[in-house]
Amino acid sequence: MKNIPELSCAIVEDLLPTYVEGLTSEETNMAVESHLASCPACAAKRAAMGAEDVPSEEAAGEASREVDYLKKVRRRGRRRIMLAVLATLLVLAAGFAAKAFLIGSPLDPDRMVVTSFYQWDGRFQVTVVSTDSGVAFHGWTEENQDGVVSITARSVLPSFLYHTDGGTRSFSSKGVTEIWLGKVGEGRLIWQEDTEISADAWALYQAQTPYVGDNSAVGRVLAAVDTWYGPPIVDYTISLQTSSEPYGLTIHFDSVTAYVSGAGRSLDKRMYAIAPSLLALIGNLGEVLWTYAAPDGTAVTRSVTLEEVDQALPDWIEARNLAYHQDNSEDGTDWIAPESVKDYAASPAAVQRLMDLTDYGFYVVTVEDGAYFFNPWP
Structure with a gap:
């Protein structure tokens, strides 16, 4: 037995706080307890320290109430957080609903088609419809700034409010x-110079390029014309000739025969029809060539030059005017041939007239015994 x-009273007094906390070793505990058993003074101090550490019933109750209060505060805090999160989600949902069904976004002119366009009795009436399903519109307005009218609206999801x-829109033509459909300069031009501008004409006008040497730009023109x-x-495939004038564009139909599948037009007729548009839309282009393999395998090369087109323009315009008067009970304004087909790239309205002239077939008119005959060129 150890x-x-x-221990002296002084040492015991120093050890008592640590002893009471249970932080002393077993050997120290035995020494302190041995001293306390034989020293009433130190034992009394130990007893006093023990009394301070044991809470009274009133203190214990207060402590319990404080714990309960803290738990309630914590539960309230959790509820407040949950309510705040729920409120945030509701606000976000309400904002989304307002944006989707009430506020919306500006209409996209590229996804709209003009289904009717009338001008009579000093007024315009324009009807447009979206090409997208599941879209509705509201807030239609038209604004006239110095003769330039912009038609705008808000695009939303369909609902019982807007469907x-x-x-x-109907407004004065004075x-x-x-x-414009949409904001001026940002939307799409649909009427200019007494001419209704189709989406294709607008696309062609925007696709034009001043130089035949830019492969990507020429590709965009070809894509717009094809569309x-x-x-x-x-x-x-295409190849460009830019070493000397006339600058040329050659289209190689490597695996296409003389007839376009499903088009009902020979490849030659197609190219003769669109060559003037290519000459107009590519600023310094002077010649359009194309090659293909005929049905018998023979290699074919055709061409149209700017000079040929410009010389033929007066006859084409005359043929168009005659055909127009035959097709319409009311005479319209006769077109006047420009100096060059390139003048048709000057404005969207001019591009539209070039397209309309192409749709008439680029005919050359001949007269025999007082009758008019319209023969496709060349």
Whole structure:
């Protein structure tokens, strides 16, 4: 059995706080307890320290109430956090609903078609419809700034509030020089110079390029012309001749025969029809060539030059005017041939007239015994 060291009162008094906390070793505990058993003074101090550490019933109750209060505060805090999160989600949902069904976004002119366009009795009436399903519009307005009218609206999801997929606007034609679908300069021009501008004409006007040497730009022109004239032909390559004038564009239909599948037009007729548009839309282009393999395998090369087109323009315009008067009970304004087909790239309205002239067939008119005959060129 170990000898228990005898401790002085001073040492015991120093050890008592640590002893009471249970932080002293077993050997120290035995020495302190041995001293307390034989020293009433130190034992009394130990007893006093023990009394301070044991809470009274009142203190214990207060402590319990404080714990309960803290738990309640914590539960309230959790509820407040949950309510705040729920409120945030509701606000976000309400904002989304307001944006989707009430506020919406500006209409996209590229996804709208003009289904009717009338001008009579000093007024315009324009009807447009979306090409997208599941879209409705509201807030239709038209603003006239110095003769340039912009038609705008808000696009939203259909609901019981708004459910129409287009709109009709009627407004005075006095002093109007242009009509835009969407904001001026940002939307799409749909009327200019007494001419209704189709989406294809607008696309052709925007696709034009001043230089035949830019492969990507020439490709964009060809794509726009293909989309307009249709059906699109994708199986071809191009080569550019820019070393000397006339600068040339050659389209190689490597795996396309003389007839376009499903088009009902020979490849030659197609190219003769669109060559003037290519000459107009590519600023310094002087000649359009194309090659293909005929059905018998023979290699064919055709061409149209700017000089040929410009010389033929007066006859084509005359043929168009005659055909127009035959097709319409009311005579319209006769067109006047420009100096060059390149003048047709000057404005969207001019591009539209070039497209209309192409749709008439680029005819050359001949007269025999007083009768008019319209023969496709060349």
